[in-house]
Amino acid sequence: MPRKPSSAPASTPPQAPHRAARAPRPAETPTQKLDRLAQAAAAPLTGGLSPVSLGLAAADWAWHLALSPGRRLELAALAMQLGRQHLAEGWAPGDESPPPDEDPRFRHEAWAQWPYRQWRAGFRAAETFWSEATQVPGMTTHHAQLTHFFARQWLDMLAPANWPATNPLVHQDLWHNGGAHLRQGLQNWLADATGTPDDNAPPQRFRVGHDVAVTPGKVVYRNALIELIRYTPQSAKVHPEPVLIVPSWIMKYYILDLSPHNSMVRYLVQQGHTVYMLSWRNPDARDAELTMDDYLRLGVLDALQAVGVQHGADTPVHAMGYCLGGTLLAIAAAALARPQGVAGQDQLPPLRSLSLLAAQTDFSEPGELGLFIDEGQIDWLDHTTRGQGYLSGKQMAGSFEFLHSRDLVWARRMREYLLGERDQPNDLMAWNADSTRMPARMHHEYLTDLYLNNALARGSYRVEGRPVSLDDLHLPVFVVGTQRDHVSPWTSVYKLHHLCDAEITFALTNGGHNAGIISEPGHAGRHYQMATRPAHGPWIEAADWAASAPRHEGSWWSAWQAWLAARSSAPQPAAQIPKASVLCDAPGTYVLQRYREKN
Structure with missing residues (x-):
């Protein structure tokens, strides 16, 4: 029955929440606690992702590919075709160059010049190949999606725009400015890595109740x-x-x-x-x-x-x-x-x-967020959250960074660490950084009932x-x-x-x-x-x-x-x-x- 609305003064501390009538979770046995502590200790090493879930997906792909000689022949033929295209397009003589790239990482006109256009063309060929190579008939849909997703994550990390040796904008800065922006980027990286104050960081703005959340x-x-x-x-x-x-x-x-x-x-x-x-x-x-x-x-x-x-x-x-x-x-x-x-x-x-x-x-097709939700992943998360009592905002943010690593991780690091450009905050960015937590049991029920079992859509x-x-x-x-x-x-x-x-x-x-x-x-x-x-x-x-x-x-x-x-x-x-x-x-x-x- 809903509780009578409170009329207590603002200084009155809230009482402990009334809990719904659900059976308490069974107490841990000593061996279950040992398993939880061991897996919780390993979680930071895997970015909060279950190595079992990832390993099963990799094994599913590898075994099906190993037992499919016809598929391997198809991929070999694709690799040869992409190689020929790379030679024809990337190494074309004269001033001919491919059309502008819509990817923000390669949109600058410098990427159309030699040798950068060759590196860009090679990266595009690798993307095409691995997009096809991660799809092997017989794999479960979930494992195929996981394999494809992490192949893309790996490629995004290796993109030539992310590295000073292959980024033409960094080279231009070295030539025209003596590497001033690269030095500033190094300072940005040191400030982030050590947590020290950054003189180049924009001033703090968008305070709650002063700049945002100010409607009376x-x-x-x-x-x-x-x-x-x-x-x-x-x-x-x-x-x-x-x-x-x-x-x-x-x-x-x-x-x-x-x-x-x-x-x-x-x-x-x-x-x-x-x-x-x-x-x-x-x-x-x-x-x-x-x-x-x-x-x-x-x-x-x-x-x-x-x-x-x-x-x-x-x-x-x-x-x-x-x-x-x-x-x-x-x-x-x-x-x-x-x-x-x-x-x-x-x-x-x-x-x-x-x-x-x-x-x-209906959570039957929840998009890429569903890649992180299966029995193994939920069990892995439970071992982390049960010990600390909640899923932290930082842990949640890590999942979203995986989903959009190209924009939220690599593109930002390129700007801040290679080009020395700090992102100028806006109100939406400030709100996004103001993270919240999720209670451990509620988080488990939310993932299990809605995402895993799709209970709401199934009645x-x-x-x-x-x-x-x-x-x-x-x-x-x-x-x-x-x-x-x-x-x-x-x-x-x-x-x-x-x-x-x-x-x-x-x-x-x-x-x-x-x-x-x-x-x-x-x-x-x-x-x-x-x-x-x-x-x-x-x-x-x-x-x-x-x-x-x-x-x-x-x-x-x-x-x-x-x-x-x-x-x-x-x-x-x-x-x-x-x-x-x-x-x-x-x-x-x-x-x-x-x-x-x-x-």
């Missing part, structure tokens, strides 16, 4: 897991139905309240909506046994009840969730919609609509001991996918159409998982496609949808806000936040919790 508001509810922020109205009239935003707990909430010009919260408030935002507490080792049920109950349901206290339990709520917060919100909405509902549902306001931004509900995910089905959803749904999303591929997000017959408005915007969502009106180069499938409408395949959905220039925010307004009552005079419910000013205290991570 008050914390009106707090429990041991969340603070709930209600934002001050910025229009004379507001729609009666409030908007409750559930961000992912693997990130700080202010991704949706960055600088004033690109704050989604500020935009909604200015458009006449009353907005509430969950701010998740950054967990520590004492929270190791928090579960997904705890996040559902203490997060979504307690916040929903608190909104009902502010506006009345009969006032409908527009609920929006981003990333994993959207997945959790979809689970909550399905639990509320099932015939038996949830405990204490009579105290909760009804949902008027559901909006899911870059949020998966076997349980809330309060009973399964939930997204097919019980009948309220209108607005779904957003982004074209270059490495966390929630838009084709995976789109699969909600398969799982429920509700009216679904789907918008596909350009950009990635973060930049595509933070797409404020007036942002240059933004566009999106959007179409609505009516309730019980026919299924349209994702590729066919993308080929037929109308394209619109500008920000999808305006379309979403119009969608919300069309499903809201007529605006009424704005009411101020009741003083009796105010605990402290926004952005609150939980968003400021940070830890110095050792691993």
